[in-house]
Amino acid sequence: MMIYGEIDHRLDSVVKFDPFPVDNNYLLVIHPNNTERWIEQELAERLSDPYCKGILLVKGVPRAGIPNNEFDRLKEKFGSRFHISACAVGTLQENTRLSGDLKVRFKNFFEHVRESNEKINWSILDPQWPNYIFSTYLLAKVLTTETQEADFIASQVADWRSVWEETKKEYELLTGKSLSQSELDKNTAEDVADQIRKYLLTIAARAS
Amino acid sequence: MLILKGLPCDAALQRGLLRHSWLKNQILQISPDFVAQVNSRPSLWEERESFEKKIQSGGEFETKLNDARQLIRDMVKGFSPEQLVDRGPLANLSQKARESVKAVIHDIYLRQTKIEQYTEPVTRAIDDLENALREFTTVWYLQQSAEQNLIRNRFEQVQECARILHEKLGDLPEGIVLP
Numbered sequence: 001m002m003i004y005g006e007i008d009h010r011l012d013s014v015v016k017f018d019p020f021p022v023d024n025n026y027l028l029v030i031h032p033n034n035t036e037r038w039i040e041q042e043l044a045e046r047l048s049d050p051y052c053k054g055i056l057l058v059k060g061v062p063r064a065g066i067p068n069n070e071f072d073r074l075k076e077k078f079g080s081r082f083h084i085s086a087c088a089v090g091t092l093q094e095n096t097r098l099s100g101d102l103k104v105r106f107k108n109f110f111e112h113v114r115e116s117n118e119k120i121n122w123s124i125l126d127p128q129w130p131n132y133i134f135s136t137y138l139l140a141k142v143l144t145t146e147t148q149e150a151d152f153i154a155s156q157v158a159d160w161r162s163v164w165e166e167t168k169k170e171y172e173l174l175t176g177k178s179l180s181q182s183e184l185d186k187n188t189a190e191d192v193a194d195q196i197r198k199y200l201l202t203i204a205a206r207a208s
Numbered sequence: 209m210l211i212l213k214g215l216p217c218d219a220a221l222q223r224g225l226l227r228h229s230w231l232k233n234q235i236l237q238i239s240p241d242f243v244a245q246v247n248s249r250p251s252l253w254e255e256r257e258s259f260e261k262k263i264q265s266g267g268e269f270e271t272k273l274n275d276a277r278q279l280i281r282d283m284v285k286g287f288s289p290e291q292l293v294d295r296g297p298l299a300n301l302s303q304k305a306r307e308s309v310k311a312v313i314h315d316i317y318l319r320q321t322k323i324e325q326y327t328e329p330v331t332r333a334i335d336d337l338e339n340a341l342r343e344f345t346t347v348w349y350l351q352q353s354a355e356q357n358l359i360r361n362r363f364e365q366v367q368e369c370a371r372i373l374h375e376k377l378g379d380l381p382e383g384i385v386l387p
Contacts, residue, residue, distance in 0.1 A: 128215070129212050129214070134212070134292065134296070135296045135298045138289060138293065138313050139309065141387060142309050145312055145316070149309070149311055152304070152305070153305060153308055153309065156302070159301050159305055160301060160305070163297045166297065200210055200386065204211060
């Protein structure tokens, strides 16, 4: 499948867009200036092209600023060919610029699209459960306990610091907000676990 | 309970297969009148052959009963969040750190879910269904052209036990549980 972009340079490190098509199946990647207006005025028409096998919206805010319930409604209305990136992807100048695990996911996703001809698997781009976030949730839960294991984990920060750093990034890209704690330790673990749990509950509610 | 639905979980997959593919589709949705007819009408020999492949000794239903017992043996670990430690970003921690996280998380999970308390009622439901199936199969094979009412009645008993097992399996989590 070919990949066409109506977007600036924010995805340049993970995909090389093709020139606009004539008669090939394609994925269209869009960065709309006004998301709601674009969806209202353009989406149906773009999807009416039988060669268009998917439309992906990417912006510098999570879900391009569309609330989750509205996103679910749009998916129901327009079907599986339509998707909006759950994570914010900012420009190279912004701190939400593509990096780390998300960059790998985008790269894998576009490779998958290249190899597909019909159906696009959006879960490569947006896994239902964010790995780093629930991994840190487990660490935080351990640190909240008065156990020898908690003391040991607390002493091994170097071992899991990268998980914590990726989690902060993932949380911000998915929610548009920062975790209130900059460090994870025995003093902050309860608060970190609470914040993450609230976020995970919103995903669980959507999954059920 | 926070359940990670959709994340690969063998126990949840087995729970779903037993409830839907077996109990619901192959027992609960079958009309007892039809089962009685399959037993007595020669014209339904194909249906009879297919049905007997399920109920005979070593048949599909016996395999499913064994699968259900295996699920009960595996379920405490099967729904535990400790399995996430080895397959996510925490897999890169030292072995001692991973074992520490697993031990504490599994302990919290056991206390919060009390999952072990489901073992006894589900096991009892499996035993009851096994007994009901045995009685049904005996009637089915021993009485040539058995009275349709008896076949129907025994299959209704099988369905009642299947309904209870379906409900008890439904009490189990639908995925890995996060404490």
